[in-house]
Amino acid sequence: MEVFKSDVAVVGAGGTGLRAAIAVAEADPSLTVALISKVYPMRSHTVAAEGGAAGVVRDDDSLDYHFNDTVAGGDWLCDQNVVEYFVARCAASLTQLEHWGCPWSRKPDGHINVRAFGGMKVERTWFAADRSGFHMLHTLFQTSLKYPSIRRFDEYFCTDLVVEDGRCQGVVAIEVATGKFTFIQAKAVILGTGGAGRVYRENTNGGIVTGDGMAMAYRQGAPLRDMEFMQFHPTCMPGTGLLFTEACRGEGGFLLNKDGYRFLQDYGLGPAEEQPRNKFMELGPRDRLSQAIWHEERKGRTISTPYGEAVHLDLRHLGRKKLHERLPLICELAEEYMGIDPAKECIPVRPGIHYTMGGIYANLETETPLPGLYAAGECASNGIHGANRLGSNSLVDIIVFGELAGEQAAQYVRTVQNSNPESLEKLASDAEQRAVAVVSRTDGKEKHSVLRREMSQSMESGCGIYRTATEMQATCDKLAELRERYRKLNVEDKSSIWNSDWLGALEVGYLLEVAEAVAHSALNRRESRGAHQRLDGYEQRDDVNYLKHTLAYHVPEGTPRIEYQDVIITRSRPGTRAYGAAGEAEEAQRRQERASV
Amino acid sequence: MSDDNKTIEMEVLRYRPEQDREPFFQTYEVPFEDDWSVLQGLQYIKDDLDSSLSFRWSCRMAICGSCGMMIDGVPKLGCRTFLRNYHSGKLRVEALEHFPIERDLVIVVDDFMEKLARIKPYLIPKQVRKLEQGEYLQTPGQLEQYRQFSTCINCMLCYAACPQYGLNSGFTGPGILALMHRYNADSRDGGRDQRMELGHSDEGVWGCAAVAYCSEVCPKEVDPANAINQNKMGSAIDYFLRFVRPRGATG
Structure with a gap:
């Protein structure tokens, strides 16, 4: 097997991985960085993020406001020390991207412009039209070309982490073009592999978002935390699940039911006003909006489409000029994919899976419990998103914590040496055997595309917007069955060059592990909080028993072991989470209480 | 449906x-x-x-x-x-x-990836600015000078459309020349001279035979043919300016 010796291996070359690689290169140019991705960097899913990235810049805004919005938005499941670190660094991290060329939209005076976003008290979302993730990714990728110490492994598919002496010391990867294995030895590994939205059927995610890094870390004993919190984005294209950014509502768009009524006012988000008001109505958080759409469907007030019930996203009043300036990609999606002119007609939308709030447990320093392994971005759970992420916090999450992971890893590698090469290469060779076994067996009969379909349907029925124990248990049982059937896989394509049948099979292996962590974490949380809502006697938030993070540990021949961990609270005691007029009253009351202490 | x-x-x-x-x-x-x-x-x-x-x-x-x-x-x-x-x-x-x-x-996209790296597709600041100094100011009008050329998704449709690239794979090609122009036209950038070493050559803008099929197939309206044209103009001006002022002099 080929061996490449690096100091830091970064897995994933999206926003997190690129930012981490640059941070290592800047911290110490003498360190060799291996940047490994199963796709070319500009194909990474960061590219599809539309709306923007949060960072406090306005005079009437403050870090406190951003902190409070994030913690309350996460239904108090955020680690508040991490949120404090985060909000303090957002603007500088975004400015760094500006210095590298990111074409942020501007105000007439040449300063950065910001737009409104759901659950955010003040406008603080930096944006590049509605292609914010695209521009961030290309800026980072192109900037990374300046650094000679970054050695890219494009289209290398990681199959395992190499753990020896209790430390992560590299990764094993398949070169997609040849099918050959490479052991990329490293003193530290950073995972920036993104989410796992593909465990569901109707989702906004690219085909590559299959939880690879989460599953690799999980198999090596690192816990997956808070996996039950899967974000449904309220405004997705029926059928394909393609995303209509929250910026549609940030720019003033309305959500209507089949009677043309702005139904969100019936769900504690009103009053309905003509002008968008922050944290009211359409600018409420994603979990509440998706839940409201679910209720409208039960009341028979939704619009039927061939791909299920929908509500209307109404952008007509914004006018063609503003739509094409601020939301060009949205116009393209509506026109090209649905034959709808958003300046003239409403767009039917329905909730779809968008973001994995949970992930590999990582602390404020981006360290996982496995020494030498760091995680940042969507694949990590560092505690900033809690039970519900606010839109525009994740695009800045990836650069704030991508940078930090790079800095941390660069420091750490100065303090360690690799174990002896023979034992590492033996482990790498074992990993190769395991991955090859998936393709080389000839006695199986199961197709991975069938398993994937059954998995995603089961996740949708059991771990949707509202959940019951019966349905979640059925999904857990189904996943156990699918994992059993996965052992009898038949990968028809036995070739070496660009064998995407084999890689697809490995991805389904990752997805099934992650799906089990989601379903079991959900079943065990007997309360309703943020994106985890139950209908079977646990409709309320229960801070006495569940103001805790879920930790799911991998059990090789069984179901995940679930443990709990305290939430870190520094200055915001859990309170009532309210929006609209009720939210204003709640905020006034908290202010008063603080003043009287 | x-x-x-x-x-x-x-x-x-x-x-x-x-x-x-x-x-x-x-x-x-x-x-x-x-x-x-x-x-x-x-x-x-x-x-x-x-x-x-x-x-x-x-x-x-x-x-x-x-x-x-x-x-x-x-x-x-x-x-x-x-x-x-x-x-x-x-x-x-x-x-x-x-x-x-x-x-x-x-x-196989190796050729595209190598050429992309060669044109220095990153901001080479006119004036280095520290983070504490905040963002570079750039008006919407200045942004508009390069915005269109920054929206290339590297899908390479324009390379499949370009007869010149088909004949001579040494030609840098439409998408990457558009990207070069994206940085050259950015008000924050001062790296044009470095990039145009390549841009002036036959591998660069002068390799283009102005068929413009590239712009027709572009799914993002980047209009690489327009970017190349603007650079041919710039390249020709540079050529004549060489006779009136020494290389490297500021004007």
């Missing part, structure tokens, strides 16, 4: 270097809905008919740039081209022209 069980014949170029001596076409009968893209047709083949077919894809929404392919001889994104437009008839899908085929619809 319809229920009349429509099907379409997709003729797909196959080439597996380990077993096929040369590329050939394989035909698949694909049932489809009116809103299905060509990519969804290929996914149906992969999942249900023939798992050995390989192609690149990810975002499904024309932003990641993975699924460029020849569709009835025209370079297009598979995810933004719809099967209904080819019904009732056959549809032919091939790997992007002018690139070596790695396998089936997958092309």
Whole structure:
């Protein structure tokens, strides 16, 4: 097997991985960085993020406001020390991207412009039209070309982490073009592999978002935390699940039911006003909006489409000029994919899976419990998103914590040496055997595309917007069955060059592990909080028993072991989470209480 | 979206270097809905008919740039081209022209990636600014000077459309020259001279024969032909200025 010796291996070359690689290169140019991705960097899913990235810049805004919005938005499941670190660094991290060329939209005076976003008290979302993730990714990728110490492994598919002496010391990867294995030895590994939205059927995610890094870390004993919190984005294209950014509502768009009524006012988000008001109505958080759409469907007030019930996203009043300036990609999606002119007609939308709030447990320093392994971005759970992420916090999450992971890893590698090469290469060779076994067996009969379909349907029925124990248990049982059937896989394509049948099979292996962590974490949380809502006697938030993070540990021949961990609270005691007029009253009351202490 | 069980014949170029001596076409009968893209047709083949077919894809929404392919001889994104437009008839899908085929619809993109790195596609600041000094000021009008050229998704359709690139793969090509112009035209940037060492050459803007098919096939209205034209103008001006002022002098 080929061996490449690096100091830091970064897995994933999206926003997190690129930012981490640059941070290592800047911290110490003498360190060799291996940047490994199963796709070319500009194909990474960061590219599809539309709306923007949060960072406090306005005079009437403050870090406190951003902190409070994030913690309350996460239904108090955020680690508040991490949120404090985060909000303090957002603007500088975004400015760094500006210095590298990111074409942020501007105000007439040449300063950065910001737009409104759901659950955010003040406008603080930096944006590049509605292609914010695209521009961030290309800026980072192109900037990374300046650094000679970054050695890219494009289209290398990681199959395992190499753990020896209790430390992560590299990764094993398949070169997609040849099918050959490479052991990329490293003193530290950073995972920036993104989410796992593909465990569901109707989702906004690219085909590559299959939880690879989460599953690799999980198999090596690192816990997956808070996996039950899967974000449904309220405004997705029926059928394909393609995303209509929250910026549609940030720019003033309305959500209507089949009677043309702005139904969100019936769900504690009103009053309905003509002008968008922050944290009211359409600018409420994603979990509440998706839940409201679910209720409208039960009341028979939704619009039927061939791909299920929908509500209307109404952008007509914004006018063609503003739509094409601020939301060009949205116009393209509506026109090209649905034959709808958003300046003239409403767009039917329905909730779809968008973001994995949970992930590999990582602390404020981006360290996982496995020494030498760091995680940042969507694949990590560092505690900033809690039970519900606010839109525009994740695009800045990836650069704030991508940078930090790079800095941390660069420091750490100065303090360690690799174990002896023979034992590492033996482990790498074992990993190769395991991955090859998936393709080389000839006695199986199961197709991975069938398993994937059954998995995603089961996740949708059991771990949707509202959940019951019966349905979640059925999904857990189904996943156990699918994992059993996965052992009898038949990968028809036995070739070496660009064998995407084999890689697809490995991805389904990752997805099934992650799906089990989601379903079991959900079943065990007997309360309703943020994106985890139950209908079977646990409709309320229960801070006495569940103001805790879920930790799911991998059990090789069984179901995940679930443990709990305290939430870190520094200055915001859990309170009532309210929006609209009720939210204003709640905020006034908290202010008063603080003043009287 | 319809229920009349429509099907379409997709003729797909196959080439597996380990077993096929040369590329050939394989035909698949694909049932489809009116809103299905060509990519969804290929996914149906992969999942249900023939798992050995390989192609690149990810975002499904024309932003990641993975699924460029020849569709009835025209370079297009598979995810933004719809099967209904080819019904009732056959549809032919091939790997992007002018690139070596790695396998089936997958092309070798090493040449593109190397050229991309060569043009220094990053901001080379006119004036270095510290983070504490905040952002560079750039008016919406200044942004507009390069915005269009910054929206290239690297899908390489323009390379498949470019007859010059087909004849001479030494030519830097439309997409990357547009990207070079994106940085040259950015008010924050001062790296034009460094980039135009390459830009002035026959590998650069002068390699273009102004066919402009690149701009026609571009799915993002980047208009690389326009970018190259602007640089030809700039390159010609630079050429004449060399006679009136010494190289490196500021003007």
